[in-house]
Amino acid sequence: MPKYPTQDAVRKRFQIITSRFASFQTQFLNVHFDFSLLQRIAPPITIGSVRFPGIKIHDPRITRLLEVLLHGGNTVGGWTAKQIHEAVLTTFQLSAKNYGLKQLRYDLRKLKSHGLLERDARRYAYRLTAKGVDVALHFLFFHKRQCGPLANSRFHYKPDPASRPNSKLQTAYHKAGKAIENMVNLLKAA
Numbered sequence: 001m002p003k004y005p006t007q008d009a010v011r012k013r014f015q016i017i018t019s020r021f022a023s024f025q026t027q028f029l030n031v032h033f034d035f036s037l038l039q040r041i042a043p044p045i046t047i048g049s050v051r052f053p054g055i056k057i058h059d060p061r062i063t064r065l066l067e068v069l070l071h072g073g074n075t076v077g078g079w080t081a082k083q084i085h086e087a088v089l090t091t092f093q094l095s096a097k098n099y100g101l102k103q104l105r106y107d108l109r110k111l112k113s114h115g116l117l118e119r120d121a122r123r124y125a126y127r128l129t130a131k132g133v134d135v136a137l138h139f140l141f142f143h144k145r146q147c148g149p150l151a152n153s154r155f156h157y158k159p160d161p162a163s164r165p166n167s168k169l170q171t172a173y174h175k176a177g178k179a180i181e182n183m184v185n186l187l188k189a190a
Contacts, residue, residue: 037138041114052113055135061099063143064092065107066136069117069128078125081105 005013042054055062068087069079079087085104089096108126111117116132119125128136 037135041116041135045113047113050113052110055110055114055116057139057142061103061107062111063139064088065104065111066116066128066132066139067091069126070133070136070140078120078123078127080123080125081108084108084126 038057042056044054045052057063065084065088068084068091081101081104085096085099085101088094088099088104108117111132112119112126116129116135117126118129118132120127
């Protein structure tokens with residue numbers, strides 16, 4: 001007859017799991033933008049005789065890859081390159097022609113060289129390191145919370161001038177917005 005764990009053992013195991021989950025959620029929700037971290041990974045690095053390019057925040061391939069790796073909590077043992085490739089293609093509706101497996105492997109080597117990705121020693125499975133999770137959160141925070149909403153509001157929504165508050169910052173923002181709009185209209189005419 002199989003032995004089942006006691007209620008106390010199950011409770012302790014679930015407390016460990018819940019604590020780990022809560023700390024990970026805290027890390028996700030408590031992202032303060034750290035420009036020095038992004039400056040450290042931006043320049044190219046040399047390991048041995050191999051030179052790896054830097055990781056730039058405006059690189060859409062790296063941003064997509066980090067987003068997929070960050071949201072892949074269901075793959076506890078890590079991702080194989082083919083699984084990552086399939087997830088990136090599916091998530092962002094790309095074709096294998098637009099983002100090939102060779103390009104993915106190049107990006108994985110770049111992330112690994114900067115210490116953002118680690119490989120399981122027994123098999124070719126990759127997962128983000130603690131530094132990698134931090135960088136991925138910064139990339140996504142920048143693109144989804146700062147850069148994205150600013151660009152979206154600038155090009156898809158025009159604020160009502162009558163409802164603007166009386167502040168110097170808002171006035172400067174509207175002046176800048178008007179100047180950009182005039183410049184875009186002049187470029188369209190040219």
